Amino acid sequence: MRSVAPAWVRTRLRTAPGAAAALALLVALTACLAAAFPRALDRYEDGGLVRAVEQAGPKRTSLLLSAPPPGLQLPQQKREQALRPGTMGRQYAEVLEAVRRPLAADPGQSAYGVTTRESIAVHDPWLARPSRRLPPQVHLVARSGLAEHSSVRAGRLPRASGEVTARTAEVEAAVTAETAEKMRIEVGSVVHVPAVSRPPLAVRVTGILTPREPDGAYWATQPLIRTPDLIRIRMPDDPDPPKYWVGSLLLPPEAAPALLGTTGYAVRYWQLAPDPGALHAHELDGLESAVASLESGPDLGRIREATDPNTQTSTDLDEVLLSYGLLRSGIAPLVAVAAVGGATVAAVVLLMAGGLAADRRRAEFALLRARGASLRGLTGRLCAETAVVAVPAGALGLAVALLAVPEGRLLPAVVAAGAVTVVACAALPLRAAFAHRTVRVHGPRQDTVSVRPSRRRTVAELTLLVIAAGAVEALRRRGVSGSPEGAGASGDQLVSLAPVLVGVIAALVLVRLYPWPLRLLTRPAGRLRGAVGHLALARAARTSAPAVLPLLALLTALTTAAFGGSVLAGVADTRVRAALGAIGADARVGADGPLPAGLPERVRRAPGVQEVTEVSLDHQAEAGDDLARVSLAGVDPAGYAALAGRTGLGAFPGERLRRPADARAPLPALASPSVADRHGTRPFPVRLDDGTTVTVRIALVRDRTPAVPGPGFLVVDRAGLTEKTARTTTLLVTGDRLDADALRRAVGRSAPVDLRSEERAAYVDSPLQSGAETLYAGAVAAGAGYAVLALLLALLRAAPERAALLARLRTMGLTRAQGRRLLVLESLPQALLAAAGGALTGWAAVRLLAPGIDLTALALPPRATAVGESTLRADPLSLALPAVAALLLVVGIAVGQAWWTGRRSSVQELRAGDAR
Known part of the structure; x- marks a missing residue:
């Protein structure tokens, strides 16, 4: 057997150059992505560490x-x-x-x-x-x-x-x-x-x-x-x-x-x-x-x-390193989740490529086994045949990755590219060895509606179910960092696998459920007048069980894409809310002293400005007998209540804050929880910066308010303040399309202008955060691309048989339009199952894993404060878009195949001796 192996390899490469080239391209691309990922991660993490040291300054880090x-x-x-x-x-x-x-x-x-x-x-x-x-x-x-x-x-x-x-x-x-x-x-x-x-x-x-x-x-x-x-x-x-x-x-x-x-x-x-x-x-x-x-x-x-x-x-270098480590420990597990999802889909595609090659050459391998070829010898031949193509392709992919990402460690990249090459080399031999472990000429039928899962498959699926349940529970209890506090060392690999395992289990469950609706629909479809619907269902029911493997790749990719899209949407939402909490509106015009009298009107006339809320801020106010420092904001209750309602920063009814008719009565105040806990609901004096004192009584308690970004605040009706204290010091500006330049020209040098959009952009101040987002999006995109490739491989395996079927049916009077409908309807059951299952599984994964994930580290720098909880929430667009795209892709491929087959004559398709 060893003496004929080189001749075997040369013969196979000469007779099937297209298949060899396709395998080489797949391996090279996958190896390139696998090798580039750890080097890109190293580059972003190193850049984040250097940035943290630079921002701390030499005085602290030397x-x-x-x-x-x-x-x-x-x-x-x-x-x-x-x-x-x-x-x-x-x-x-x-x-x-x-x-x-x-x-x-x-x-x-x-x-x-x-x-x-x-x-x-x-x-x-x-x-x-x-x-x-x-x-x-x-x-x-x-x-x-x-x-x-x-x-x-x-x-x-x-x-x-x-x-x-x-x-x-x-x-x-x-x-x-x-x-x-x-x-x-x-x-x-x-x-x-x-x-x-x-x-x-x-x-x-x-x-x-x-x-x-x-x-x-x-x-x-x-x-x-x-x-x-x-x-x-x-x-x-x-x-x-x-x-x-x-x-x-x-x-x-x-x-x-x-x-x-x-x-x-x-x-x-x-x-x-x-x-x-x-x-x-x-x-x-x-x-x-x-x-x-x-x-x-x-x-x-x-x-x-x-x-x-x-x-x-x-030195303070140890504190800088500790702060960076906390940030990194909060980000790295989220990136690992996306990386594991993309790697899983890529591995499934490599296995599918080997399975496709083994299915196409089933008769050849059966003949070799019937003529006396040993299982070990056949496996060795196939391994040598694949290695001749995969090893150079893997090396080429590694070289491209090293050139594209020159920074980072070499060993993880080599290991990743080597793993891809090993999987590519082993997929075809292992699949062939499993399928031909016994010598047989004809294999049993494996129709989806008739095959019964074996006990070993049931045990394996139950094992995966237990592992997935354990990973999900671990993530919910410990968080992505793997510790109760949510900080420290990176979480273990089992936790990173949790979203993928949820998708895998859902795929296995859907594969088991897939025959039931087909059986239920077969009998009603048989009573239809046309033959296309009945034939399409019969074709979908007779699909061999191994062909359901693309469902695993597609469902895993859809789950990962939905989970990743929800993470990215949650990061964006956290930054928007944090910027809104820091500014209080779309723009903030504030100064240490009173603003010019005509400035509010000039700002109102600026392009894009819809509302301007005037605030009188006194950050040096002293409350109670203990003279605790608080920030007191004097506002117009109606306008300020409307602003708080629009921004979602502590909405309240405006009439609860109006100054009472009795001038001697205490002013009702809106307070932060810390101030309310200290003073309760009894009236207490507040000494203002100008030396005057007002008596207030807390009527409302809110965690946050637009006028004061931090804790420790009081908000009262400015009509109850003295003329000096009630002068406007801050303008909160709202507008859908604010013109920043025009707004700053209107303000001039009277006061600085802070924009919510600029504050939000400033939150991404570390290469670690921006790089993690890029890698996350790239991993999700790569997973989606491999899912598409898995679909193409599945349809490519059935393409010759479908082409022959259409040719036979056209000789029996089937029109081209009916042929297109047949292929579309035949593909729809699995496509609908994958789309609906992917959206449902993605939603379930987000809901199950959200309690253990905090997006604050990825979304905000350490200096920023999150407004509300920065937890993961299901994003409807991230759930629906991948599912709809997968459904449209399946339909488009079916229509394209029907159109391509219709261009050829039936004589070309139905040749004498064709075994399709």
Whole structure:
């Protein structure tokens, strides 16, 4: 058998090049998609991690290791030597070596140096003094890499003349352009810094520098070296508190020993900026472990051995990584659900392709078995025949995926493409081995209405039912993250399989139910006058049971598409509601103080504006005897109630908020739950920002309201407020087609304009979220495409037999129109079953799995607040559209096949010896 296998393969490829090319195309496409998915997921997750680190800023994400100055018990010369560049540089190299992978430091943005921990007051009269009685203060900083990270605007870089010690009387320094401008420092200025037990240290400014990357970690980790701070001393009842400047004087590294002679307590530091190119989401656990080790673990111990026993690490990088991990854990399982659904449909299509090839060559395999071919030998031949086509195609698909998505890990892509290739190679041999495990010339009929499922099939279906029920229950109880809190590690694969298993079980149930309506309709159809309907039902009933396999692919794809469409629709709905809750209307015009008197009318005349609701907001109001801070909104009850009803943000009857006729009676108020719990329904005073006090009584409680986005609010009739407090500070604008430019022109510079559409667009601020949506939509689309392909394969298998049937019936007087109706009616039972079952199963999957799915992580960034529950809801369009599309596709294919067959003559179809 081995000797004839190569000849067999060559013969098969020459005699059936079309089938080989079709298999190669299918395998290459599937392998490409399978290999591209994990790499695209890596790219989006890595991009999200880098974005999270960038948004946190270098001040939080850099690791700052600091050590106190050498002990006073050491000789002065050793203390000075510990601060010199040679010693600091050597320690810096050892610190870099202690950073453990996968965390890596960026040497270009990292640095080391010596700085005074405490700022030192300098009394030179020419320095800027915002308050005359308070002198400015400075930090002395001897930092490495100053020349590489700055450009000289004026003067030159500072230098050290000779060997600098703690007793040196004068050193050189540079300042940044911002420090020079705000503190009135020029080239040649001399700043006298107080010293210990000797005259002040004279620091001569020799250069003014401009940072080359002001937002880079070198400058932004310690922003005081770049930009001075204006410190205000808070004093009660002082509208203009005293203030003073704090800046930095940048010394050359060789001048660091001079800091020992000042009063600023010199400390050594090593600043490590994480390398963004080394941040990978799949190494998140390792990154967290490496940071923890540098903060209080073995790596910190090694650093202390190389630097100082009292070295400490400060960073917020661990909190940034934890926040990203929570976001990722909420998104990844949802993507896994779509990926598993698409992969399931693709696997079914590959198996169908093998089954189609095995069915077409049934007679050939039966003849080989009858002539003595062993089952093992036949399987080996078919495996070699398929592998010659599938392996190069899989390799080609992998190569295309690597070129299309250059980022990401290689191993998952290779494994995914290899799995596709293995399934493609095994489908035909396994199907043939199962069908021809015993030698027979004619197989038994497998009509749908007559075949009875075997006990093994029943046991297998019951097993799948138990697994699906367990997965659904796990998802409902634990959520997609696999933990009771809904956060943490990604959920297990069984949970990700839940929607697919629901579709699989529904497909198996529908396959069992499929013969019943056919049996019920056969007898009434027999009494019809025409023969087309009766013949179509008879043809549908005589369809072999294995041909129902496309129903599994179609139903799984429809369930996945409905589930995925509902997820995407739920994400969009969550963002819309969150944006509406943040803005309160379609647009918001607000200022800290009163708006100009004519502004509301100008806004009303802007294009697209339908309604303008005026609000008087006081965010500094103090309620009750404990003077708890609340936001008080004064509104016109009728107009504001209409706005709350339109937006769905705490609708209420307007008359309940009107000011009572008795001016001495408390004002009825609408309150948030926290305010209502604190004050109850009794009247209580509210002190306003202008010093006046009004008495209110809570009449209504709502979770949210358009005027105040957050909690802790009161809404009253503005007619009961003083004239000053009732002045309009905010406009809530509604309109279907707001012209943003025209609205901003109408407002001018009076106040900022916030649009709901812009707020909604700003919610997608992480590549992880946008990438997850793209992958989700792509997985659903791929699943739908493979479902279509499954339908085409099923119809392709029956195409020759249908063509021969139409040819025979045309010789008996069947018209072309009747032939089209016959093919359409024959295809409708399974199509209707799949469409109705897919819509019903998709709805059931959403309803069953919704309690365990929270869309907040996918829809909103951490800073945004969801309005209402962000749970999964069935989307009618996502349920109906895939089902209707599948039904139309089946009908269209049937009509197309009838038209194509009608173009050929009956003689061409009915040839002598044709076994169709």
